[in-house]
Amino acid sequence: TSMFSIVRPCWISNLEPFNGMWHLSENVKLRGQFDVVVIAHKGKCANRLLGSSGLPQIARQMKRLELSSIWALLAAFEDPLPLGSASTFEGAFVKGVDSVSWMANNSAKLLNSQSDAPH
Secondary structure (H helix, E strand, O other): OOOOOOOOOOOOOEEEEEOOEEEEEEOOEEEEEEOOOOOOOOHHHHHHHHHOOOOHHHHHHHHHOOOOOOOOOOOOOOOOOOOOOOOOOOEEEOOOOOOOOEEEOHHHHHHHHOOOOOO
């Protein structure tokens, strides 16, 4: 058994607390009862869900959040980067460049996903 399952596509339109659980509905159809809910969505949609949650303090706090976009930059180099003896480079914080704070080797995700290790 697994601790969770992902159902796609699904658009949760209502979130209501009931007897220590969260009842999630898609339009008027009940999608299930859950112990925990994680909302990973844009502010307006999250605010709409939290409006019916019975948690007015959290709903008010969400309205104060500002959207912070993430930009992706693709960089290619003629020669390999001098990474020393590191066999595989996954990612690093960037110092000295205000507009770039993190860089990652996108192909490292592919290498990790092909192993038998959990991910």
